[in-house]
Amino acid sequence: MDMTWFEEMERRIPTGEVRTRFAPSPTGYMHVGNLRTALYTWLIARHSGGKFILRIEDTDQGRLVEGATDVIYATLRKCGLTWDEGPDLGGPVGPYIQTERRALYGKYAQLLVEKGGAYHCFCDKERLESLHGENGIGGYDGHCRHLTREEINEKLSRGVPYVIRQRIPDSGSTTFHDAVFGDITVENETLDDQVLIKSDGLPTYNFANVIDDHLMGITHVVRGSEYLSSAPKYNLLYQAFGWEVPTYIHCSPVMRDQHNKMSKRHGDPSYEDLLAMGFLSEAVVNYVALLGWSPKGEESEREFFTLDELSHSFDIGGISKSPAIFDREKLKYFNAKYLRSMDADAFCAAAEPYLRQAVRNPAIDWKLIAPLVQPRCDTFEDIAPQVDFFDALPDYSTELYVHKKMKTNLENSLEALQQVLPVLEQLEPWTYDSIHDALIGLAERLELKNGRIMWPVRTALSGKAVTPGGAVELCQILGKDETLRRIQTGMEKLAQ
Ligand code: GLU
Numbered sequence: 001m002d003m004t005w006f007e008e009m010e011r012r013i014p015t016g017e018v019r020t021r022f023a024p025s026p027t028g029y030m031h032v033g034n035l036r037t038a039l040y041t042w043l044i045a046r047h048s049g050g051k052f053i054l055r056i057e058d059t060d061q062g063r064l065v066e067g068a069t070d071v072i073y074a075t076l077r078k079c080g081l082t083w084d085e086g087p088d089l090g091g092p093v094g095p096y097i098q099t100e101r102r103a104l105y106g107k108y109a110q111l112l113v114e115k116g117g118a119y120h121c122f123c124d125k126e127r128l129e130s131l132h133g134e135n136g137i138g139g140y141d142g143h144c145r146h147l148t149r150e151e152i153n154e155k156l157s158r159g160v161p162y163v164i165r166q167r168i169p170d171s172g173s174t175t176f177h178d179a180v181f182g183d184i185t186v187e188n189e190t191l192d193d194q195v196l197i198k199s200d201g202l203p204t205y206n207f208a209n210v211i212d213d214h215l216m217g218i219t220h221v222v223r224g225s226e227y228l229s230s231a232p233k234y235n236l237l238y239q240a241f242g243w244e245v246p247t248y249i250h251c252s253p254v255m256r257d258q259h260n261k262m263s264k265r266h267g268d269p270s271y272e273d274l275l276a277m278g279f280l281s282e283a284v285v286n287y288v289a290l291l292g293w294s295p296k297g298e299e300s301e302r303e304f305f306t307l308d309e310l311s312h313s314f315d316i317g318g319i320s321k322s323p324a325i326f327d328r329e330k331l332k333y334f335n336a337k338y339l340r341s342m343d344a345d346a347f348c349a350a351a352e353p354y355l356r357q358a359v360r361n362p363a364i365d366w367k368l369i370a371p372l373v374q375p376r377c378d379t380f381e382d383i384a385p386q387v388d389f390f391d392a393l394p395d396y397s398t399e400l401y402v403h404k405k406m407k408t409n410l411e412n413s414l415e416a417l418q419q420v421l422p423v424l425e426q427l428e429p430w431t432y433d434s435i436h437d438a439l440i441g442l443a444e445r446l447e448l449k450n451g452r453i454m455w456p457v458r459t460a461l462s463g464k465a466v467t468p469g470g471a472v473e474l475c476q477i478l479g480k481d482e483t484l485r486r487i488q489t490g491m492e493k494l495a496q
Pocket of ligand 1: 022
């Protein structure tokens with residue numbers, strides 16, 4: 001073996017800085033759990049001024065989804081999780097896509113075979129299935145562990161297909177340390193000789209993650225706790241190569257309820273789904289940060305953090321062992337707070353698609369509606385039901401005109417509208433202030449409380465008991481013609 005090549009690879013590894021990586025498989029969407037992993041990974045890097053690396057784990061060719069890598073880029077960007085090295089940016093330890101690293105894994109597997117940590121296995125799929133009824137990844141009888149070098153070379157020269165398996169020690173135990181779960185020890189006899197290189201020459205995740213994390217100089221590995229049971233095998237690989245083990249940070253799952261993990265297949269929303277449901281990315285990120293992590297000390301009660309604030313406050317010690325339950329109502333609470341604190345222009349821009357969808361009449365300026373709904377929605381999905389009346393006056397009951405506190409009833413509402421109609425007919429120009437002054441002026445002249453005029457007008461214009469905005473705003477937005485038409489309709493209804 002040409003050891004200088006391996007030595008050169010070692011020399012390339014950056015040292016002296018915190019280096020973390022997010023290593024998604026390109027599935028086409030981002031699970032809430034994955035987003036949390038990405039976020040914690042990013043926060044650990046940013047907190048210590050280190051590097052955040054993006055690596056695409058696409059060796060499971062059966063799971064590939066067209067365009068999925070772009071979804072990963074777009075999602076991370078939208079969340080503000082900027083990366084320092086990755087497939088698109090390059091970097092000192094590329095390539096950053098596993099299928100482009102394929103030649104490398106074979107070399108390291110060969111090195112491991114030489115070091116005694118792995119071996120060629122020629123048992124075909126059929127034989128393994130007959131033994132264990134499995135696909136050959138798990139149960140395996142160890143037959144090939146004891147082949148001689150000659151037997152191996154002979155099979156290789158005949159082109160017999162093979163996989164490369166990890167040689168787990170027969171006895172003893174393996175201990176690893178996790179920053180969240182502490183020390184965990186397992187008996188080696190409970191670990192299987194897992195496949196490292198598949199018969200198609202591609203590595204399994206279990207092998208590739210160790211090689212890549214080492215060669216990329218990763219100091220902290222953040223991932224889901226489903227990988228906890230494999231960690232001893234990874235440690236044995238690091239040991240067999242003589243490499244330093246990174247800090248492990250395994251995160252408990254994000255749950256839908258007490259018993260079930262969140263799962264896209266069972267209808268739980270992904271990050272993209274949440275945005276489509278009208279949640280703001282910033283609110284989702286803030287909420288997700290707290291699903292399994294909590295601030296300490298003075299900040300222990302604090303809920304609202306920008307990404308930048310999180311990167312100062314985040315510490316690994318605050319990550320919880322217990323699974324977190326994703327609570328959509330709680331997310332709504334975060335979202336409402338974020339929506340309300342947006343500046344008016346930003347809200348208007350973000351709400352535009354929802355307003356345009358809900359208000360299609362081109363005569364109506366949806367931009368005027370935005371400030372009315374901003375304080376009244378928890379998510380963007382709350383917009384449409386509140387503004388439906390702008391396009392078409394619903395058929396409503398005259399009971400809506402009756403309001404105790406406003407002291408309105410059917411008769412005095414009709415009288416009010418009869419007074420209002422000529423005032424508004426003559427009104428020029430049609431502005432918020434002119435409408436306001438005209439209606440208030442009318443109430444004064446008639447010596448009535450404002451509500452006696454405003455309530456019937458708002459009811460006639462909306463046909464609803466609750467609206468964003470009052471009578472004056474509705475007049476302004478609907479425009480003069482439509483306002484007069486709706487007041488007449490109200491008078492007709494009340495006259496019946
Ligand atoms: N590709 C793996 C996944 O998406 C990454 C696990 C890890 O971060 O090591 O689950």
